[in-house]
Amino acid sequence: MPMLREPSRKYTAFPQVPLPDRQWPNRTITAPPRWLSTDLRDGNQAIVDPMDAVKKNRFFDLLVEIGVKEIEVGFPSAGATEFDFIRSLVHSGRIPEDVTIQVLTQSREDLIRTSFASLDGARAAIVHLYNAVSPAWRDIVFRMSREEVREIAVAGAKIMRDEAGSRPATDWHFQYSPETFSTAELDFSIEVCEAVMGVLAPTPERPIILNLPATVEAATPNIYADQIEYFCRNLPNRESAVISLHTHNDRGTGVAAAELGLMAGADRVEGCLFGNGERTGNCCLVTVALNLYTQGVDPGLDFSDIDRVIETVEYCNQIPVHQRHPYGGELVFTAFSGSHQDAIKKGFEAHERQNDERWRVPYLPIDPADLGRNYEAVIRVNSQSGKGGFAWVLEQDQGLKLPKKMQADFSRQVQRMADEMGRELNAGDIWEVFKRTYHVQVRPKHFQLVDYEESRAADGTRVFAGTIEVDGQVQSVSGRGNGLISSVVATLRESFGVELEVCDYTEHALSTGSHARAAAYLECALPSGERVWGCGIDEDVATASVRAVLSAANGAVERAES
Numbered sequence: 001m002p003m004l005r006e007p008s009r010k011y012t013a014f015p016q017v018p019l020p021d022r023q024w025p026n027r028t029i030t031a032p033p034r035w036l037s038t039d040l041r042d043g044n045q046a047i048v049d050p051m052d053a054v055k056k057n058r059f060f061d062l063l064v065e066i067g068v069k070e071i072e073v074g075f076p077s078a079g080a081t082e083f084d085f086i087r088s089l090v091h092s093g094r095i096p097e098d099v100t101i102q103v104l105t106q107s108r109e110d111l112i113r114t115s116f117a118s119l120d121g122a123r124a125a126i127v128h129l130y131n132a133v134s135p136a137w138r139d140i141v142f143r144m145s146r147e148e149v150r151e152i153a154v155a156g157a158k159i160m161r162d163e164a165g166s167r168p169a170t171d172w173h174f175q176y177s178p179e180t181f182s183t184a185e186l187d188f189s190i191e192v193c194e195a196v197m198g199v200l201a202p203t204p205e206r207p208i209i210l211n212l213p214a215t216v217e218a219a220t221p222n223i224y225a226d227q228i229e230y231f232c233r234n235l236p237n238r239e240s241a242v243i244s245l246h247t248h249n250d251r252g253t254g255v256a257a258a259e260l261g262l263m264a265g266a267d268r269v270e271g272c273l274f275g276n277g278e279r280t281g282n283c284c285l286v287t288v289a290l291n292l293y294t295q296g297v298d299p300g301l302d303f304s305d306i307d308r309v310i311e312t313v314e315y316c317n318q319i320p321v322h323q324r325h326p327y328g329g330e331l332v333f334t335a336f337s338g339s340h341q342d343a344i345k346k347g348f349e350a351h352e353r354q355n356d357e358r359w360r361v362p363y364l365p366i367d368p369a370d371l372g373r374n375y376e377a378v379i380r381v382n383s384q385s386g387k388g389g390f391a392w393v394l395e396q397d398q399g400l401k402l403p404k405k406m407q408a409d410f411s412r413q414v415q416r417m418a419d420e421m422g423r424e425l426n427a428g429d430i431w432e433v434f435k436r437t438y439h440v441q442v443r444p445k446h447f448q449l450v451d452y453e454e455s456r457a458a459d460g461t462r463v464f465a466g467t468i469e470v471d472g473q474v475q476s477v478s479g480r481g482n483g484l485i486s487s488v489v490a491t492l493r494e495s496f497g498v499e500l501e502v503c504d505y506t507e508h509a510l511s512t513g514s515h516a517r518a519a520a521y522l523e524c525a526l527p528s529g530e531r532v533w534g535c536g537i538d539e540d541v542a543t544a545s546v547r548a549v550l551s552a553a554n555g556a557v558e559r560a561e562s
Helices: 039-046 053-066 080-092 109-118 135-142 146-165 186-200 221-234 254-263 285-294 306-317 338-353 387-398 404-421 427-438 484-496 541-561
Strands: 034-037 070-074 100-106 124-132 171-179 208-214 241-247 268-271 447-456 462-470 473-481 501-509 518-525 531-538
Touching: 034 241, 034 285, 039 053, 039 070, 039 306, 053 070, 053 080, 053 306, 070 080, 080 100, 080 109, 100 109, 109 124, 109 146, 124 135, 124 146, 124 208, 135 146, 146 171, 146 186, 171 186, 186 208, 186 221, 208 221, 208 254, 208 268, 221 241, 221 254, 241 254, 254 268, 254 285, 268 285, 338 387, 387 404, 387 427, 404 427, 404 518, 404 531, 427 531, 427 541, 447 484, 447 541, 462 484, 462 541, 473 484, 484 501, 484 541, 501 541, 518 541, 531 541
Parallel strands: 034 070, 034 268, 070 100, 100 124, 124 171, 171 208, 208 241, 241 268
Antiparallel strands: 447 462, 462 473, 501 518, 518 531
């Protein structure tokens, strides 16, 4: 069936929350939330082949390493694999003192008792109880009244209380989720949570965690924020509850919903690394954390080596991180567009000149180096690229800093090659084109320097005496000028009839130290008015300038022959 021309016959706009004096739009997030990774539970149940013990242990170690302090390690009543993994983790001695593990259970007596049994002997643990409370679940799935649904939650809370009381050696914490919160009546969610709190008797010193899931994202993120603020403002004994968020990404705004939910008063965020989870995924903890980081807030999670984090996540989940995924994707710091490349290149140049650390590079909201990425992949060249792109690549790969007018000259060669090859050009491709175009480190067709000497004549002029291979034949030549470059130009004119007028010359070191090389660039005018460029590279800057003149001469001869 095609899409409906009148979708309102089938779908209804989500209702607004009655909160005319909402406060969250004027708030700013100034501190990180508590983080709960549910990669080993929610993420694990959303992959085709669930993780085995080896992968779960590797993922757990990664979460500890990057600084996650609360980790949902499984659904122990789901089966022996889950239960045995949790038992082995509890007895492994690998759970740090500052890390608390969490397990999930439906509000059923047998499942709750199994969950506590899996954690027996743990230093500390969170038991996460849930039951669905929204009208669709009450009416369609359970066929229960509000009172009956509330009683499911209360009965589960009583079993949790008793099970914890029978195991006093463990530091127990309780979490309750009115599942499907985002599509339930707010007053009913508050009513159920209040009833659970009445059983578990939390205090400000030992609060309960109330997790408010957007089980299926059904509205814009501002409505979720309104729901969170309404809940926080109307929950009795609010000071004895940690408000936790668990957003999904059905509408593509799971991260936005979590951020607005924090502004609305929440304290904690549940999610997965790179957003794995059912359907379109959970809230991405990496994105929320690094969004905070770019606003000057330390998220408390360390992604200094984001590529290694990606490697582990992809191995354990067998799902690739999309190349456009925020912060982690292979291409998120890459520009192909010429105008983008020019802005980024200028941004890096300005950053090197400024006197503080403030990051102000166009198109890059975060410094890739902070995440362990290098700058080589920031600018990549294809048929959409401009002169700034290949100039950046040459500088990063070879150390060459081409003058602006030379960039324009070379861009025609790069563009021609990109069009011919129909693919991205890598650093090696660009370097090969440059060497061929300006006869650098390749055997030129016409003039190749063999050796030379420079001396000063009695009248103060400079004398170039050199050996140059011309079309395979070695010749001894000489010329005189005001300096070395002009004496080489005179030699080419007098010996070979090549007319060059030097218009511009620049040079720079390619590296530092006793074996540093230099690059010299030369712009010359031909009798026809055309311009040619030359480049020379050598350990000796004077020799580099001689090579640059010969490079320009080779270009001039090629122009004449074409």
